[in-house]
Amino acid sequence: MKYSLTYILPLALVFFTACNSDPKKEESNQHSVLVFPQGEKITNTNFTGTAYLQMLVDADSLNSVSVGNVTFEPGARTKWHSHPAGQILLVTDGVGYYQEKGQSKRTLRKGDTVKCPPNVPHWHGASVDIAFVQVAITGREKGETVWLEEVTDEEYNR
């Protein structure tokens, strides 16, 4: 009996340490932390499925780019579109897709970056099962985004 504390304390310490370094637990903790606000549900027709937008920075005479945080629920995506001055995507959470016309679909994960060239039709969105969060930095000095046709289920799943 007199040894019980001698054994229990180190065991408790080992157990506590193991719990705190559990990679699954760390992953779920990271997933629950929003870097930027989710914003409002997008109600225009440029998206398929449910997506949210929080504008972070508006373009002005000093910085000719706008910055927005876009959250796509699983299966949600943009229509095909192009940006006259290009776009940069920074992936902050989840798993998503990016595809340029004529190229194969790329899978994107947290920490990935994409440089969309000017005037190249493309789409981006969430994967089938996992939501996707991206910060979009869009050049504005050469005009507005050109919206094209919907990304069909066949194109999305290809």
Ligand code: MN
């Ligand atoms: Mn785009």
